[in-house]
Amino acid sequence: MLEKKLIEDVLDAALSKGGDFAEIFVEDKTNGNIKLVGGLIENNISGRDFGVGIRILDKYNSVYAYTNDATDENLIKVAKAAAAALNSSKVDLKLNLMKANTSNNNSILKSLKDIPMTDKIELLRRGYEAAKNYDSVISQVVVGYMEEEQNILIANTDGLLVDDRRVRTRYYVDSVASKDGEMQRGYYAPGASMGFEFYDKVNVEDIAKEASRIAKTMIYADYCPSGVMPVIIDNEFGGVLFHEACGHALEAAFVSKGTSAFADKLGQLVASPLVTAIDDGTIPNGWGTTNIDDEGTPTQRNVLIEDGVLKSYLIDKLNGRRMGMKSTGSARRQSYKFAPTSRMNNTYIDAGKSTLDEMISNTERGLYAKKLGGGSVNPATGDFNFAVMEGYIVENGKIIKPVRGATLIGKGTKVLELIDMVGNNLKLGQGMCGASSGTIPANVGQPSIRVKALTVGGRKED
Amino acid sequence: MDYLKLVDEIINRGKVKLDELETYLVKNKSIEIGVFKGELDRYSVSESGGLSLRGTVDGKMGYSYTEKLDESSIDMLIDQAYENGKYIDVTDGDVIFEGSTDYKKLNLYCDRLATVPIEEKIEFTKNIEKYAYSLDDRVVAVQTCVYEEFEQERILKNTKGLELIDKQNLAIAYVSLVVKDKEDTQTGIGYKVFTDLTTVDYKDIAKEAVEEAISMLGATSIKTGNYTTVIKNKVFADLLQAFSSIFSADSAQKGLSLLKDKIDEEIASPIFNLVDNPLFEEGFASSSFDDEGTSTKYKRLIDKGVLKTLLHNWRTAKKDGIESTGNASRPSYKSTLTISPSNFYVENGDDSFDDILNGIDHGVYITSLAGLHSGLNPVSGDFSLSAHGFEILNGKIHRPINQITIAGNFFSLLKNIELIANDLKFGTPGSGYFGSPSIKIKFLSIAGE
The missing domain is CATH 3.30.2290.10 (PmbA/TldD superfamily)
Known part of the structure; x- marks a missing residue:
């Protein structure tokens, strides 16, 4: 993407006023988005993101600059402008950039740019028909198609020169059910680091029916009662529990500054011994999988918690310096517009031995949260919240009725200790995770789990 | 270049x-x-x-x-x-x-x-x-x-x-x-x-x-129940922002907003006025033209509780046989044309913040909400959100509370507004700049202990 000589000159200019490390990140990315509303193709946009980010580290401090003018003279100018923030003397570089080889975790079989637009449109129409015809209460359906190919190059003053190609595909259906002046939504949005072969693996009709099924279930549901009760959280996107409640607080960005509830707890029991949690950036074709992280370090499988004991954090280079620890291949960024920091890739609670049926039949009165929406966390206090998209009341070991409008709240450190059953049905779900280095694709995941006691925020009838 | x-x-x-x-x-x-x-x-x-x-x-x-x-x-x-x-x-x-x-x-x-x-x-x-x-x-x-x-x-x-x-x-x-x-x-x-x-x-x-x-030090939960609730100015502004898509004519026309066909109907308490003012000088979402090139103007969306207009671009306006309200928006050059508010705020009421607390024997004052991107549904108006704030006792702030949720429906909440303070404050600008004074709600469902 850039000539080697130019990269070397830019890195040299970046250290012209001091600093101990410089890095260049070049991104060239194509995007396509098509949206169908109520049976009609309404929007179709495609385009190209292109830019260069230059980062200088000086012990614990960092300088970042970006531009989308990649001409030789401008890049040198930007590097010098960034360097001006440091006020010491030039570092002499003897750079010998060596192109690194990487393993390929995401093999792409059907290149997106070879697929005719009509095939993509056809997917949207099929999804619409299946969602709309699911039931007469379905009043509106929005279907979206997303594709992207991100090509990046990273070089740094440690002599690293590496590139990566990330192809991603996602499809979503948003169904609305209406009845008696009320509306409820159902949403399902699977994705993968795959080309068009993704659609050989998933059936868009199934995705559409799932979205409509949730909307229909919820339009007939009562409001959820409030209180503290056992909560069974189903597999797949239920993993957002771990992601929000614990995952963020394990990111080095918070740990290194001592503002995480998990700081200084390595080797300690922080969860129920039933809990083993992993962040794995190498899962083949996973939604959050990349070959290298956004600092050029190969991604890896990180065991975060093993049998309840805290084993590792998620670490990037800069925060690793503060912590005296090595990168875990966890540096990520949305684009060249963001300096990288420690983030999650594919994070999940590993499979246990229980079955979902056992969890339900062993619950006297509680909530079965079949589908969760998104959530958030305050990493300092550990306070988390997330929305239940599809929930059911469990009584005397049986699912009684669907309920809507519930939120689960608690403290991350506590909830891990309160997990008393872990299922054998591990599955991953796809989400977009937003934090200081932008919004990035990440898998969450878990088997079905039961939490002994959680605060359920519901609503009695007005 | x-x-x-x-x-x-x-x-x-x-x-x-x-x-x-x-x-x-x-x-x-x-x-x-x-x-x-x-x-x-x-x-x-x-x-x-x-x-x-x-x-x-x-x-x-x-x-x-x-x-x-x-x-x-x-x-x-x-x-x-x-x-x-x-x-x-x-x-x-x-x-x-x-x-x-x-x-x-x-x-x-x-x-x-x-x-x-x-x-x-x-x-x-x-x-x-x-x-x-x-x-x-x-x-x-x-x-x-x-x-x-x-x-x-x-x-x-x-x-x-x-x-x-x-x-x-x-x-x-x-x-x-x-x-x-x-x-x-x-x-x-x-x-x-x-x-x-x-x-x-x-x-x-x-x-x-x-x-x-x-x-907030020493905060604990509170008993589950219905409470008279005061929502802090910038917190109500956040809530308004999270529900702002209901005021988009595009959402209404697609059947994704319950405000569809509600023009000239009373949808809020008669003391509630909601304004979109792109010409507001102290606003940070001001502009003289929208992203379609239409000149912008001040308008009251809700006037004394009555819905007067939704926000339009030319596509939605033509469909309804009216003129664009100057709210065409491109969140980025990577986005297709949509609709968004500019400086969007609830007008000040007559009472001071203390006056509002005064009449409350036992209630809750909400000073922070979390999960606004996930715990609410603009299509149905339902929300259930993690919150913290204070217990109000005999008209005074009594003690901090946390680990609670507030739940309700935004459309019912608008009708249940009892008093509006005169302390208008804005949040941080994003896709629009949202503001509100502190607001007293007759009651809200609160889940805690």
Whole structure:
């Protein structure tokens, strides 16, 4: 993407006023988005993101600059402008950039740019028909198609020169059910680091029916009662529990500054011994999988918690310096517009031995949260919240009725200790995770789990 | 790079394939200063931008964009917009607009902000952190202490002869910190949005954060039940922002807003007035033209509880047989045209904040909400949100509470408003700039112990 000589000159200019490390990140990315509303193709946009980010580290401090003018003279100018923030003397570089080889975790079989637009449109129409015809209460359906190919190059003053190609595909259906002046939504949005072969693996009709099924279930549901009760959280996107409640607080960005509830707890029991949690950036074709992280370090499988004991954090280079620890291949960024920091890739609670049926039949009165929406966390206090998209009341070991409008709240450190059953049905779900280095694709995941006691925020009838 | 020349070249060459076309060019500059333990720990500068092309063939609008702003992108932009447009089913959709007769002159660019030396801005940011630590021994960590400055230039040009340019800048100073008393950890934030650094006292920002965090120490939950509830000004503004899509005519026309067909109906308490004012001088979502090139204007969406209008662009307006309200919006050059509010706020009421508390024997004052992006549903109006705040006893703030949720329906909440204070405050600007005074609600369902 850039000539080697130019990269070397830019890195040299970046250290012209001091600093101990410089890095260049070049991104060239194509995007396509098509949206169908109520049976009609309404929007179709495609385009190209292109830019260069230059980062200088000086012990614990960092300088970042970006531009989308990649001409030789401008890049040198930007590097010098960034360097001006440091006020010491030039570092002499003897750079010998060596192109690194990487393993390929995401093999792409059907290149997106070879697929005719009509095939993509056809997917949207099929999804619409299946969602709309699911039931007469379905009043509106929005279907979206997303594709992207991100090509990046990273070089740094440690002599690293590496590139990566990330192809991603996602499809979503948003169904609305209406009845008696009320509306409820159902949403399902699977994705993968795959080309068009993704659609050989998933059936868009199934995705559409799932979205409509949730909307229909919820339009007939009562409001959820409030209180503290056992909560069974189903597999797949239920993993957002771990992601929000614990995952963020394990990111080095918070740990290194001592503002995480998990700081200084390595080797300690922080969860129920039933809990083993992993962040794995190498899962083949996973939604959050990349070959290298956004600092050029190969991604890896990180065991975060093993049998309840805290084993590792998620670490990037800069925060690793503060912590005296090595990168875990966890540096990520949305684009060249963001300096990288420690983030999650594919994070999940590993499979246990229980079955979902056992969890339900062993619950006297509680909530079965079949589908969760998104959530958030305050990493300092550990306070988390997330929305239940599809929930059911469990009584005397049986699912009684669907309920809507519930939120689960608690403290991350506590909830891990309160997990008393872990299922054998591990599955991953796809989400977009937003934090200081932008919004990035990440898998969450878990088997079905039961939490002994959680605060359920519901609503009695007005 | 002469961007205007590039735009002209695209328009000239695009005319061959496209019936009508428009270029939307955005140029951004930003500075970010981050301080940690007295050191400049993060410093970032950028200059970037992007250009979007949209154009019609037989009434079908296709879009394309690029961040590579040079000659090499021209053919790709035109070909992709042309190709993408072919598959559009909506032929009475977006239009290329010829322009309004006149545009208000707004001064949205503050020269002084750009000319203050960077050293002063760094010093200012360091002072916030230093002062925060000095205020209370229980401040154990300042998590984030940043100064961010943005500058944006917008150039809109089309084949109907429209050519509009504007430029604005603003800065935000923000601090978030952690306080600790034995095992009790709480956090607080303070921020200010401004265009003139000399008008801002760093002490105010630090104080706001420290006071918020300290005041929450010792918080516990409260019994589940229905409570008379006061929602803090900036918190109600956040809630309004999260539900703002219900006021979009596009949502209504697609059956995604319950405000569909509710014009001239009473949808809120008669003391409730809601305004969209793009010409508000102290606002940070001000502009004299929207992203479709229409001149903007002040309007009351809700007047004494009655819904008067929704927010429109030309597509939705034509469908309803009215004029655009000047709320066409491109969240970015990477987005297709949509609708968004500008400076969007609830008008002040007559009572002071203390007066509002006075009449409450036992209630709850909500000072923070979490999960606004997930715990609410704009389509149904339902919300269930993690919250913290204070218990109100005999008209006074009694004790801090947390680990609770508030739940209800936004449409019912609007009707259950009893009193509105006179303390209008705005949140941080994003896709719109939202404000509200503190608001008393007859009752809200609160889940706790």
